[in-house]
Amino acid sequence: MVENTAQRGTARQSRRAAIVDLGSNSVRMVVYEGVARNPVPIFNEKATLRLGAGLEATGLLSEEGIERALEVLARYQVIGQAMGVQPFDVLATAAVRDARNGAEFVRAAQMRMPGARFRVLNGEEEADYSATGVLCALPAADGIVADIGGGSLELIRVRDGAYFDAGTTPLGVIRLRERSEDDLEKAAAIARKTLADVAWLEDAKGKPLYLVGGAFRALARLHMARTDYPLNMVHLFCLNRQEAVEMAEWITGASRKQMEKIGNVPRKRMVDAPFAAQVLLALLDKTDAPEVIFSAEGLREGWYMREVAACVADEEPMEALAGEMAGRLGRNASFAGPLHAWLAPVFLFGLGWKDDAFLSLQFRLACMVSDIGSYDHPQYRAEQTYRRLLYCHGVGFSHESRAFLALVLAGRYDMDRESPVLEPSRRLLSKEYYEAAIRLGQAFRLVYMLCAGTEVLLEETHLALKDEDQLVLNLHGSRLRSGGNAVSRQLSRLAESLGVEADLR
Template identity: 50%
Template sequence: MKKPRVAQEAAKTSASPQQSRAAVIDLGSNSVRLVIFEGVTRNPIAIFNEKATLKLGRGLHETGRLNEEGLKRAHTVLKRFNVIARSMKAAPFEILATAAVRDAENGAEFIEILKKHMPNVAIRILSGEEEARYSATGVLCGQPDADGIVADIGGGSLELIHVAQRKMKKASTMPLGVIRLSDRAEGERKKAFELAAKDIGAQSWLKSHRGKTLYLVGGAFRALARLQIARTQYPLNMVHLYTLRPSEAEALCDWILSTPKKALEKTPNLSKKRFDDVPYAAIVLLTLMKRLDPRKIVFSVDGLREGWYMARVGADVADIDPCDAMVTALASRLGRGCQLPDALIDWTQPLFEKDDPYEKNLRKMTCRLSDIGAYDHPEYRAGQTYLRIIHVNGGGFDHQARAFIASALAIRYEADVEGRLLYAAREILSNEAFERATRLGKALRLAYTICGGTESLLKGARITRGGGEIVLQLDRMASFALGSNVKNRLSHLGAAFGEKTRIVTDA
């Protein structure tokens, strides 16, 4: 029998270290980065990721040429990257040059020199549309249902892309990268605002997308997120899918623009090389918000490089949901391989009849992951499972999903609901969401206590909820599992719902 596609993808995720590797060098206006991906998976696995700041685009607006100091350093850095990628046997291996090389009069000459030093490496100068398409594909990699405007800022250009129905619909590119904008404005912020307003205002097609989500991609926008995480002491130091309300984003930008650079540099969690860029990223973001009036702002780490990966390497798995792929991979690698986690989806349904589609999906993922602490030390299962989920790399889990699943599973393994372990989850989730996670965790704990991890015993235990009462009905076989632990955990579940409990047996 052929495995389902998600199961096939999970098998690839956990394959041996000898599996294939692919490498891409993103040669941008501000920096150059080598990323090496391993395997063919729905959630790209980067096993090497290194960046060097070159500022090739510095002075381009005035001279029309790539920065000479940046060019000198570029040759050294790219030779190193070439050796690393070749040593790791990466194939395909490509260099993608973006706005600075695309626009500079000596850009093509620079690429020809690179080809002589790296004769077997594919080097491409991306058009603005190609750059936008890769960025859109990258955002859709982690958020396949994204619907709104992607803003990808680099050193030389800003790409604005409409994504919907899992596709790029329309895109524009403009010279609003942080280095280019600074050069054009001659370092004057008022002039930078005017330039951003003029260039963004010229994109008439944006009018029909007001009120949608704004997805932010690129190092300078990520720097804004890192500053906000640090200044608000947000409990999860993770930029990917970090979300702000428009009022929060506006306050952040105003703070950046009103705070002296030396004071900004005292903010932890950000390289000092970025502090020259963040004011111009803030100017672009404020201008975009004024134009688009977005519903919310979502930061995406997935961008051009992940888009390249999905187009060149992962096209065959692109239509798999990233959360499904992540859940399947974790459950198959860390669980006991039984069918019980899937059966728990139906078993817990009567307790959560009023859940909306998002909440229902969270419950399904939590049930499927409910056995991933099986092989951990009993004293540390709750903590290990919690940290494993809330810090998991990649995937389409937004921060609320991470916090919900992690806390529910920790409680399933008897974590203290009020304990320090769950601090981050409590800070991220609303009171109502944390209460749902607590209830689900206690329901799973009860289920595993009844059946000992076996699906056959669970089939003989039915739980219902109604009339202010939770009833556990056990058939003759399941009733043999009845004991003080089952009674206590049913009582704890009832307390979480604020309802009475009762046990009915067929014995």
């Protein structure tokens, strides 16, 4: 049964909340709109400060970084006031908490931002927020969250929607560069020795790594560009162990010129990338992780879910996003349930999708978003809807899910399956899942021809697979008038794709 989530949150008070994430390497302000299971950022600005540069040697925040930080924070204060944000929080991390002049800097920063609340997080609190951010996107995550910054690497165990064993290590990329004196071999030895002292990692061996933080995201972006990956989207980008090792080893061996030629990463990040790669190699060696999953959701999203959106934290993120899209872009969000029930005898039971966790979930989500192109221009509807699903903002959709759902809707709007627009789906989906999405799109096209997206015209009609060689559509009584040549032709197309005969009764 598909639950209608389209109207969820419509009665929730509209609000804007802002966080300033003040790290060792950069500062970022994000303003979120409303209260939603998938955080909606409406302002997102980052400035590179390198506040923690030189901290290892001097024990002090960089004077140049402080000066720049106070300028940027004053700007953020003005933006926060203009946008009416509440709450307005500044969370400072490793560099500020470890520096001897950290408290003095915070006092000066508070004078620039009198409307904001300041907190200097300890390592465990920082790890807690990062874990909450990962669980925001992946409630079923079971493994180790590793959040790398400029001054520290936070590690935390996640399982069954909870997190524990949180801790911090001095393996931030700026600090590691300074401790190793820019020597990658020395950096690798420091990383391995540091992780050897984190005893609880032994208990999580063989579990995935969930990688958070700008330096880790830079590794993913370099790899995506180098391999011509079809989505330039780091969030939920996955690599198996062998791929992750190859990626990290290439980055540690590449010259700055080679990385710049590949691009897709700010130049300021390229100097840190080899040190982040050494930390990743040490983590892989220590944990025997079978895969790595990159998460763009970390400390800031963790803060949002705990401080702003705790009331929706129990919602399933993919279903929440699908429901929100249906309510905003479709004609009849309540149609998802009847559509699911009408097609289930063919897809879930006749074709056995109920026994495939991925297909079963995508079937449910596809029913929810089946009509989100209804208000687009008919000449561009198929392509527009395909791209909307493939590139939509939302924390829950995996890359495979995006490719599948987008392809279903392209078929629902009759896009040529050989179109070059569909290349991302061809590359991201197995042949089996690609064909499954095409068939479901054809089924949606049949349904909408038959009933125009209304429940009443589905009543007293039935679609089923009979004896594994017939696709039978029964139209009863007055519903016969909703049949016709177009319905008959689409039934035949769907039957052909399923390898069976069509029978319209």
